[in-house]
Amino acid sequence: MNTTTTQSWATQLVECVHFLHQKGFAPATSSNYSFRLPGESKIHISSSGVDKGVFAEEHLMQVDLSGQPINDPRKPSAETLLHTMIYQRLREVGCVLHTHTVYNTTLSAIFEEKKNLRLEGFEVLKGLSGIRTHDTFVDVPVFPNSQDMPALSEAIEAYWNDHPEMKGFLLAGHGLYTWGKNIAEAKRHIEVFEFLFECFYKMHIFKQAQGLGIP
Amino acid sequence: MNTTTTQSWATQLVECVHFLHQKGFAPATSSNYSFRLPGESKIHISSSGVDKGVFAEEHLMQVDLSGQPINDPRKPSAETLLHTMIYQRLREVGCVLHTHTVYNTTLSAIFEEKKNLRLEGFEVLKGLSGIRTHDTFVDVPVFPNSQDMPALSEAIEAYWNDHPEMKGFLLAGHGLYTWGKNIAEAKRHIEVFEFLFECFYKMHIFKQAQGLGIP
């Protein structure tokens, strides 16, 4: 891959970050994002602590598959290990996005005990790569939040071994991780999950009202 | 109709798509849209799988009334059959819009069993073509979602035969279809339905609170 391609992906990622920030999916300096060009092993990842409203290509840094910076004095985010775990596992992944939204934070906290949130029967599920019908469900596992990234990464991998179809996961009270073969696909997955989280939330609130016989 | 008019309607449809996307009514690559010029039989419809945030006139393709592409190698969306069914039935329809929103998805899933959602007594109903008073109701039927477009189309037509006043319909867990004599009218109908879906939802949630004596 040459410099032109790297530049093009970096530009796309920056546009994607601004799109997500503008939708309120990344408050303050939260969230982190990365990409890997097809066939390469190094990862371009957002450096820590930048206000995503002013995120620019200069805020991207390169790390290797173990999360070590390549020729860069900046410290990568602690969560870099979750990104590299995903890239190591799936050769075809080209982009990993992690967002904090009101709905993913709220639902991940509520469903921490159940350890899973099931999205079922929605047409928009077809926006997830590999899903061809609405007549299915997608399980989104919820892991307890942790500051211990190696342990957290291990827990996610253990689940993934048993559920190779996993398309994203939640950290309780924290947010969503999802990915795709390129930036457009990962962004589409974010939009699908966030749209369905809000539908899921609103359906349950309404059904509660129904349960008491209102409509 | 000459090229100038086609161009003008295409421009209007693109502006309408961006308006709907910007309001969050068409997440990711979902939703599809079409128009037909007065007196013509061919239909201009959005091709499948385009991110509506970057939708442009080049993403429109022409199909005939049976849904077959006219001089175009692209595959139209499977839902093209629902568009052509509407155009075949009503000679005066010039635009069909189909959106996925949080409220139409949520309510269509909740009301699948009741098969109908009644909007009643709202002033904004007068934004629907042919409605001249708030003191009325509009029934929005809810059909089970299906991948079998001919069967779905048939079910909708059967209902329509009995309810010729139908102004839009919901597919459960999927979204809303509505239409108008031109792009402005179809867009107005979308705005009316979505506004009232949100009012309907919020009224029922609140009445539940009232039922337990809070306000």
Next chain:
Amino acid sequence: MNTTTTQSWATQLVECVHFLHQKGFAPATSSNYSFRLPGESKIHISSSGVDKGVFAEEHLMQVDLSGQPINDPRKPSAETLLHTMIYQRLREVGCVLHTHTVYNTTLSAIFEEKKNLRLEGFEVLKGLSGIRTHDTFVDVPVFPNSQDMPALSEAIEAYWNDHPEMKGFLLAGHGLYTWGKNIAEAKRHIEVFEFLFECFYKMHIFKQAQGLGIP
């Protein structure tokens, strides 16, 4: 008042309409707006049926205090009578705004039976002209919606005679009317009412949850 002042107020009103439309306070072609220059008797009012997203000065027409068009072949909105009633009653009113929002529509429908919605104890009440402390309440009467404008106007005046401090009123399932001495003040009143309607709604929903012992 000279042409320059009329022009300046018209420009301000158009900006205000776009602000309200952009916030989703005037879906589709709904809502109507007017102003009257200090010392004049004629009223500049939005003509009927215009999409507020493209509202411009040319969509304003002049009517006299009885609602009759002045040198204009266009038909004013039926609700013009409510505007003129307000201008006739209060010499100092320079602007009347009428909006349809999800919260004012929802609450006006819910509180139709109680005929009143009380906003109490909020700091933001001080944004209403004449209110100097949060430690007070503002009653917003709710009138049944009607197509009979003279009768509706009479009912509002009867209430107003008994409640001269009225700062705005709701029509059930329809929307809010409020006013001010100029466009800035009327716009501020809209913002205050809509902000407090949303707070009021959310407080009641939450208190219901509390009542069952959750937090």
Next chain:
Amino acid sequence: MNTTTTQSWATQLVECVHFLHQKGFAPATSSNYSFRLPGESKIHISSSGVDKGVFAEEHLMQVDLSGQPINDPRKPSAETLLHTMIYQRLREVGCVLHTHTVYNTTLSAIFEEKKNLRLEGFEVLKGLSGIRTHDTFVDVPVFPNSQDMPALSEAIEAYWNDHPEMKGFLLAGHGLYTWGKNIAEAKRHIEVFEFLFECFYKMHIFKQAQGLGIP
């Protein structure tokens, strides 16, 4: 500090005010904002009654640490005393922001009786200066709203003496005060609090639904 720095902070504050206004965090003419350059004692604060949508540097005025205007005929807002109280207490504070939002108004009214709102276990808490783990809580005290600023200021200081870790406080039915060493940090604190207020609100509503066995 020279004029260039003052100018730079003023520009940043104006941008911050527009950001907050655009998010709907400062309806109408509500809210007030201030900054103090490192090492200086005078405070630059928004003058009273300005629509924050058109807020500009000329709407800032200077006051001393007792809240008296410095060479300015304009009257500072009554709440200036709360700003000066914060600057007097903490030498490192460079910016104080006070906003009115639907969620902070709603929750402050609901939790007035409990006098405290606890935010616990959220990753986004790490956006508050000094918080290094999600596995903690932040107490936000709720004080009764008052027109008596000296008394209110005294009550807040008394609480602060016992809770030196306080990062923001709510006035019931009124809004949030928070601060930071500079404008960027204070703005980040606003974003964190408002994001978590909305999560907190939505979690409690949902858990209520769960309590009755729906999901």
